[in-house]
Amino acid sequence: MMLFGSEILTTAQMRAIESDAIDSGAATGLQLMERAGTLAAGHIRLANPKPGRAVILCGPGNNGGDGYVVARQLHHAGWSVRVLGLDNMPGPDAAHMKALWQELGPIHPLSDEQLHGEAPADIYVDAIFGTGLTRPADHRIMAILKRLGSDDPRYRDKLYAIDCVSGLCLDCGAMLGWPDDQLSRAPHARMTIAFDSPKPGHLLRPGCLLSGQVVIADIGISAQRRAAATQRQPLHAIRRPGDAAPGLPRLLGKSPEGHKYRHGHAIIVAGAAGHGGAARLSARAALRLGAGLVTLCPPQPAMPEHAGPPDALMRRPIDDGAALADLLTDGRISSICIGPGCGINRAAELLPTALQTRLPCILDADALSAIARDDSLLAQLHDRCVLTPHEGEFSRLFPDIAARLHKAEHQAGKTCHSRIDATRDASARSGAVVLLKGPDTVVAAPTGECCIHSALDVPWLATAGSGDVLAGMAAGLLARAIPPFHAAGLAALLHAEAARQFGPGLIADDLPEQIPSVLRALEV
Numbered sequence: 319m320m321l322f323g324s325e326i327l328t329t330a331q332m333r334a335i336e337s338d339a340i341d342s343g344a345a346t347g348l349q350l351m352e353r354a355g356t357l358a359a360g361h362i363r364l365a366n367p368k369p370g371r372a373v374i375l376c377g378p379g380n381n382g383g384d385g386y387v388v389a390r391q392l393h394h395a396g397w398s399v400r401v402l403g404l405d406n407m408p409g410p411d412a413a414h415m416k417a418l419w420q421e422l423g424p425i426h427p428l429s430d431e432q433l434h435g436e437a438p439a440d441i442y443v444d445a446i447f448g449t450g451l452t453r454p455a456d457h458r459i460m461a462i463l464k465r466l467g468s469d470d471p472r473y474r475d476k477l478y479a480i481d482c483v484s485g486l487c488l489d490c491g492a493m494l495g496w497p498d499d500q501l502s503r504a505p506h507a508r509m510t511i512a513f514d515s516p517k518p519g520h521l522l523r524p525g526c527l528l529s530g531q532v533v534i535a536d537i538g539i540s541a542q543r544r545a546a547a548t549q550r551q552p553l554h555a556i557r558r559p560g561d562a563a564p565g566l567p568r569l570l571g572k573s574p575e576g577h578k579y580r581h582g583h584a585i586i587v588a589g590a591a592g593h594g595g596a597a598r599l600s601a602r603a604a605l606r607l608g609a610g611l612v613t614l615c616p617p618q619p620a621m622p623e624h625a626g627p628p629d630a631l632m633r634r635p636i637d638d639g640a641a642l643a644d645l646l647t648d649g650r651i652s653s654i655c656i657g658p659g660c661g662i663n664r665a666a667e668l669l670p671t672a673l674q675t676r677l678p679c680i681l682d683a684d685a686l687s688a689i690a691r692d693d694s695l696l697a698q699l700h701d702r703c704v705l706t707p708h709e710g711e712f713s714r715l716f717p718d719i720a721a722r723l724h725k726a727e728h729q730a731g732k733t734c735h736s737r738i739d740a741t742r743d744a745s746a747r748s749g750a751v752v753l754l755k756g757p758d759t760v761v762a763a764p765t766g767e768c769c770i771h772s773a774l775d776v777p778w779l780a781t782a783g784s785g786d787v788l789a790g791m792a793a794g795l796l797a798r799a800i801p802p803f804h805a806a807g808l809a810a811l812l813h814a815e816a817a818r819q820f821g822p823g824l825i826a827d828d829l830p831e832q833i834p835s836v837l838r839a840l841e842v
């Protein structure tokens with residue numbers, strides 16, 4: 319089953335595909351550069367139909383080569399174009415494009431003084447660095463980037479980036495040489511024109527926050543991309559339900575001849591009195607996503623707390639591992655959710671029983687804390703488990719992997735280790751599906767399958783209990799026999815879509831109630 323939208327390529331994969339296209343004679347490097355620059359100019363013109371004044375900033379490599387093509391194309395379209403470039407000898411393709419531009423106009427020094435000395439322009443095009451950036455820009459280029467990112471209204475909302483905002487590592491989304499506390503002053507593009515496929519850095523923070531609208535220009539290498547697809551670990555981007563496969567409504571729908579047990583039975587473990595809200599949110603979400611039955615399992619003393627609605631929810635007290643084992647002898651139970659409001663000690667006590675059954679299970683919140691405390695629990699995880707940590711929980715579960723995410727090493731120009739790498743490593747180590755939460759949620763399976771779900775437009779999800787709803791949604795989907803990787807990815811997608819539909823003012827209680835409308839919009 320292939321559910322997830324457009325493929326994401328790393329920069330190495332992109333370079334390999336470009337080489338294949340060139341080596342096979344499908345296109346020359348010069349033709350690819352001409353297409354890239356022409357398509358970028360086309361997108362800029364679509365966004366700015368009336369020719370105006372453009373300043374094009376061209377760097378030392380092929381990204382600069384694309385910039386010279388953009389300059390030429392805008393010039394021919396009637397724009398007044400000023401080009402700022404470096405006095406270096408780029409590779410042959412970029413050198414050719416540079417020479418073609420020089421037949422039309424001069425190249426001024428690429429410096430902050432020159433940029434700020436220019437008459438104000440309608441647009442600025444960043445063609446300084448693309449996929450070839452290997453180290454932080456030097457102080458002269460940094461001065462230009464800071465200028466473009468400044469509050470000065472001359473530059474605000476006028477930046478078009480070729481492939482990426484310069485300084486961005488397209489493999490991990492970090493801005494090389496930019497301390498976290500200065501990122502607000504980094505250039506924020508209005509639009510990024512990227513080639514063939516999105517790259518991780520367009521989707522991961524902070525890159526996704528700096529890239530603006532990312533448009534993908536088809537430079538004619540999709541045949542080479544498809545030909546090599548089986549050699550890559552699958553990595554996909556899902557932003558909206560439309561990015562998911564057409565099979566989604568059928569997957570989430572219910573067949574006319576099905577009865578409740580055909581749609582599975584989810585167990586939601588609850589905790590001690592006073593903490594019941596979290597598990598009830600999960601249970602509601604599992605019901606709304608179509609699990610045939612949902613049973614909430616608090617300890618006996620907490621039962622009275624769960625007397626209220628929804629009436630569709632069943633309750634059964636579970637005091638210890640033996641009681642859970644007894645419940646799980648019912649072969650119709652098809653998923654378990656442990657964590658929300660559970661309490662760490664209770665989670666630690668119940669986890670071995672739950673894991674021993676090898677039933678699909680969602681492990682969230684306190685279950686993650688229990689696993690972080692006890693390596694023997696980590697060793698019992700299996701490929702039908704879905705771990706749903708936020709960054710703090712992730713760091714406690716996988717401290718060494720999280721430490722590699724630390725950007726200082728990268729900023730010194732060493733290794734690059736992205737949220738994708740970290741989530742994949744965590745999944746490989748635990749043998750479970752891992753969903754690392756955030757505005758750029760990453761889901762990875764032990765098979766290496768991975769997807770990024772971008773929810774940058776729904777910051778109202780950052781509200782207490784929203785993770786509990788996510789866990790319940792995934793538990794509902796797992797109960798319905800949707801495989802763990804897809805259940806996790808779909809839960810992230812439908813969760814964000816519910817928030818999107820509800821809009822500002824959202825609290826976690828609203829999310830399960832919004833699910834029917836999300837499903838209706840999907841024509842489930």
Ligand SMILES: NC(=O)C1=CN([C@@H]2O[C@H](COP(=O)(O)OP(=O)(O)OC[C@H]3O[C@@H](n4cnc5c(N)ncnc54)[C@H](OP(=O)(O)O)[C@@H]3O)[C@@H](O)[C@H]2O)[C@@H](O)CC1
Nearest residue numbers: 350351354379380381447448449450451452453454455481
């Ligand atoms: N390949 C293709 O067919 C196609 C590629 N396309 C385009 O090519 C772009 C990739 O081009 P690229 O590989 O030349 O790298 P690019 O991003 O221009 O920058 C690297 C240059 O900067 C240098 N450099 C690096 N870091 C530096 C620093 N901190 N400070 C100073 N210098 C630094 C580095 O030299 P170095 O000193 O590291 O040897 C090199 O000279 C890609 O993003 C897309 O726009 C499209 O045309 C489609 C077809």
Ligand SMILES: Nc1ncnc2c1ncn2[C@@H]1O[C@H](COP(=O)(O)OP(=O)(O)O)[C@@H](O)[C@H]1O
Nearest residue numbers: 708755756757773777779780782783784785786
């Ligand atoms: N700024 C944000 N933009 C979009 N989604 C977010 C943002 N912050 C958090 N989320 C999402 O909200 C949920 C929060 O989960 P979690 O941190 O576990 O909260 P809680 O423990 O209160 O339920 C996750 O699904 C996460 O991806």
Ligand SMILES: [K+]
Nearest residue numbers: 444447480482
């Ligand atoms: K660029």
